[in-house]
Amino acid sequence: MSACLEGLLRAHHVVILMATWQGAPHLGTQLDSIAAQTHADWSLVVSDDGSTDRTRQIVERFAADRPTGQVRLVDGPRAGATRNFLSLLDHVPPDALAAFCDQDDQWLPHKLARAVAALQGLAGPAHYAASTIITDATCAPWPHRAGSCGPWGSAMRWYRPAWRATPRSSTRLPWRCCSMRRRTRCGRG
Template identity: 35%
Template structure:
């Protein structure tokens, strides 16, 4: 029996410090035929030299593309465009994590359980670790609410480096990437939004990667008091940039208006149009909007930033 062919799309940028650990964990994946396409996004350290060595030593498994600097969003979408639609599954990968040996085989098994002929996406919790791979905490935990478009429009709970797509999801997203990427908050948020709107998202609460946290990007706050959690969430949501959620929603509606259901179109339009109404009407809409985040606190912050026209 042939092993499933999985293409891993890896974007790198000045990642020489941890790239060996990541690459070795990709090359020892169990029970799948792994092909790795790497795009370097203009590194100035030793990343390119290191990756050229891997490509030379694994010519049948690794394809290396030395690209110009596009930023993380542009680099991953360019990777999708550079990847031929000939594989059984497609995975995204960051440069400094470590994958468990059965990450891909577990994802494939769960995707195969779905008999639906629709876009499918697997994602999982991560074991967050420090720079030396010491365990910190598991994040994100199993979402308590449905993984639907109504969540994906205002929140991302699918970590990009855990995502694995079936061919339908890969080809449909790849074939409709917007020409202007500025309104897109992040590539994984866009893909989660697409699959949740038109297919099915499968969340695995078993952490399948060691997700390295650096100074400045550590997630957490589990020891914070309620007031500090509120303040930190409000600050984080506002720091996403005014109107980024609404800008992305607007582009999504324009891109897929012919595919979205009539109800989906109405709900997205109302989300956008109510922002131009009086603050009283914004309060009324925010109190009963169909869009939601998973925790009660995050949901309250969503309503607040909507009323303040900061979405």
């Protein structure tokens, strides 16, 4: 990565917003992938919606290993995933970028860096969407083909409307796979 691009990326703080509920089985993998991001100027706000498993303890242990204030654990609204994610928006300062994060994902190391670079220089609200790789529990990609139902039957569908929207234009991204019921997802960015 060029020195110019590295300086540009350091200038943008990203607040990662993670809504959790009973996420202990996959949460450690996602937290490790966040810690491994090449864009190091990030903070993480985790809103737990009343987990009774080890979710809160896993987040607290992760926070203890990070610089003070980089990771915060807050109580969620206990009103479902959508409201939990929406409540997290209150924790994003006006000059920061926000990145939504699922508890069962695994991000590739350049996910935040690529998002920051793509959004650089845009005026006003903008949205960046990355591709998704649907995987099994070991993060090995499922062998999908367009038009196939995949391992989840009719819940699996292929679609094209993954957009990177800017205030002035929209650019289509490659095909991506969406599942209503996922085991593990390794986010590609």
